Amino acid sequence: MTATVPPVPVPETAAPGAVTPTTRGDVLVRVRSAARGPWTTSLLAGTLIALALVAEHLADRPDLGAPPMLLAAAVAGLPIARRALSSLRTGSVGIELLVTVAAGGAIVIGERWEAAAVTFLFAVGHALEAMTLGRTRRALGELLDLAPSTATVLRDGIQVVVLAGEVLTGETVVIKSGDRVPVDGRVLDGGAAVDEASITGESIPVEKSAGAQVFAGTISQGGFLVVRATGVGQDTTLARVIHRVEQAQEEKAPAQRLIERFARWYTPGIIVGAVVAGVVTGDVELALTLLVIGCPGALVISTPVSIVAGIGQAARRGILVKGGEHLETAARITAVAFDKTGTLTRGRPVLTDVIPAPGTTRDDLLHWAATAEAGSEHPLARPVLVAAERAGLTPPALPDAVLPHPGRGIEARTGTHRVLVGSLRMIEDARLTLDPATRETVRALAAAGRTPLVVALDEGVLGVLGVADELRPEARAAVDALRAGGATLVMLTGDDARVARAVAATVGIQDVRAGLLPEDKLDAVRALQAQGHVVAMVGDGVNDAPALAAADVGIAMGAAGSGVAVETADVALLAADLLRVPEAVALARATVRTVRQNVAVSLVTVTVLIAGVLLGGVTMALGMFVHQASVLVVIANGMRLLRTRRATVDVEGAATPSAR
Incomplete structure (x- = not known):
């Protein structure tokens, strides 16, 4: 087909530099957006604090410094108080309430600098958190x-x-x-x-x-x-991918749900502890300082920032993870079960061997085989015809007559000739004589996991063709990467045992289970789970569906264009590339390790600050500064996942992604 495509007219454009109603509207939108942006409050409060400090210290006029300091506390504190009230209406005691109470109490006892510093630092931290969390979602924006x-x-x-x-x-x-x-x-x-x-x-x-x-x-x-x-x-595939990533980034991982439950009890506990400390010591400032440094902000943000970054980075690499729960599970995988056809292999047969009998040329063998297969719809016909065409042989016309022999081969008649292409049994049933060398060739091809096709013309055997499903070139490397960490590897296939063993030997899998029905694959996955394994099932076909659903992590191969796979698989590899399996495990392990690091940083920071307050030396402003710094450390650590390159995987140990 040749399409004649007429040119498309180019629309007129405005002169360079011309201000149109659209551009004026865009400018107004940008101005309003900037005015309502997260940094506006911080900049205004910071300016007021600077004016107050200049008045108090440089001009030696404390009376002039008091109003801008109070105004700074109000500018930065009012948005925090509004969020605290909003949380209270829903029955939630949040971090904002702790800061609001602490800042209000500081003003009451005359600590205007502490109130302004605490609210300003919290506002800066909130703005930085919003900005950096936005960056972790950049993968979705790029999509x-x-x-x-x-x-x-x-x-x-x-x-x-x-x-x-x-x-x-x-x-x-x-x-x-x-x-x-x-x-x-x-x-x-x-x-x-x-x-x-x-x-x-x-x-x-x-x-x-x-x-x-x-x-x-x-x-x-x-x-x-x-x-x-x-x-x-x-x-479209792109729309489905975007939808899946949006959902995945909103779904909460088990660790995140656990921390949020902890924070619901921890935050009221801090309030009660601060009140008790104030009553026992009679030191109101101590109580207010405990409120500030006890904020679990870094702890609450520690998990979601890492999970969102991990899922976003996976999406960039063509790996769709259904949610944080599945990302955490993928990090614990100890056994991987592979389907064979379409997973370890490409799922399309190719001609691997052309072995002519004595007195027959390679071209003659291919020509007569292609002549017979030209009238066949069998999957093995295509690789024979492709090989003949690549050999420069004239594509054969349809034979005069075709007689299929189901399960054995095909018989074709062209002119006065009869051509047989099929199994050894078919040739024997036709009462043709096979020499020992041909029989040995057939046996050797079958032992190597290939399908032997014997070709006969009239009363003589021309030779043997070998056909096999093409192995994915990256299969061995993917298997080696998973085995390197001690993963248990299994092949589950409905194919013939000899073929399965040959493929498994090539890629390096020892545990081979062949001739399986879909329910047999399901039973095999459950047996691995009963042995204590966290099992990933890698497959691509409908016959893999029960095993994919039963596995702890179902990984669908080549999901691009398949809406069902994108929506239902725990992990969907958009490209049919087996190396994405160890890559997905590596990224999952890196994400979980980052979550643990962040939780540790959060808990250590709060513990050290509380000890510092009780022992003396940590003020309210210093406590808030260190607390906000820990929030930024947690966010920055999570964002490292966005900078990791493709990684190797240690299934039992830690993943080892490299950073730019």
Whole structure:
């Protein structure tokens, strides 16, 4: 097919520097946004504190310094008090209430500097927290930015630029060099290299031609494509990925839920403890200081900042994690069960061996085999025909007659010739003579895990072809990475035992369970769990569904374009790349380790501060400063996950991601 694509008119644009109603509106929106931004309160309060200090110390006028100091406490403290009241209305005693009470008490006892410093530092910490948490969600923002706003479609033979959401399923979309693909679809015509890193994480552009699938949000890096839209709007792979990441980042991990339950009791406990300390010692400032330094802010933020960053980083790499709970579970994986077909292998057979009999050439063997297979719909016919074409042989026409022998092979007649392609049994049933060398070739191919096809022409055997499912090139490296940490590795397959053992030997898996039905795979996963393992099941097909659901972590391979896999799998690998399995475990372990580090920093900081207050030397302002510093340390530590490169994995020990 050759599409004739007419040019699209270029819309007129405003003169450079012209101020349009739209630009004026944008400026007003930016001004209002800046005025309401998290830094406005901090900057205003900081300015007032600076004026008060200048008046008190440089001008030696404490009377002039008091009003701006009180105003600074009010400017920074009122938003905190509003949030505290809002929490109280819902029955929650939060960090803001502790700061509000402490600041109010400081003003009552005449400690204006303490009140202003505490509220100012808390406001700065809140602004920094909002900014840095926003950065941890940048992966989702980057995904949103991938969605193109417009698309060029062919309507009545004319190129029309429409909003991407207005493209209809089945419409023809034109994609030029440098364009972002606006829909999921199949290429009708043209060719281009498409950067799919945003969807699958694959760094090398993929060549696309007629029949290939393309995904919304990917980028054409040269060439020209005419695409039939199969998924538009919210039905694209990109939209499903964004939806899944949004949900995953909002879902709470078990550690986060535990800390939040702890904080609900801890915060009222701090208030009671501060009151008791004040009553016993008669020192109101001590009680107020305990309120400030007892804030569990770093503890509360320690888990979500790491989980959100971990899920966001995984999404960048084409690994979709369903939520924090599954990320935590993935960090504890001790056994990995692999499906074979479509997982360890590509799921499409290739011709691996062409062994002609004495007196027959390789080309003759391929030619007659392809002649017979040209009339077959069997999956093994395709690799024979592809090999013949690559060998430069003229693609055969359809034979005159075709007689399939189910489970054994095919018989074809062309002119006066009869061609047989099939199993050893089929050739024996045809009463043809096989020499010992041919029999040994058949046996050796079967032992190597390949399917032997004996080819016969009329009354003589021409030779043997070997066909096998192509092993994924990264399979051995992925298996080795998982085994390096002591993971138990198992292959669960419904295929023939000899084929399964041959594939397992190649990739390095010792435990092979072949000839399994879907319910048998389910039983195998449960048996591993009964042995105390945390089990990940890696598969790609419907027959893997029960085992994927029963496993502690179900990992779906090659989920790009599969809405079911994206929505249902605990972990979905958008690219069919087995190396993403150890990579996902590595990132999960790094995330959990970061959570533990953050919790430790939070608890140690609070403990040291409380000891410092009770022993003397830690003031309210100093306590708040150290507390806010610990919050920033926790956030910065969590954000390191966004800077990790691809990692190796130690399944029993810690993951070892490298940082830029």
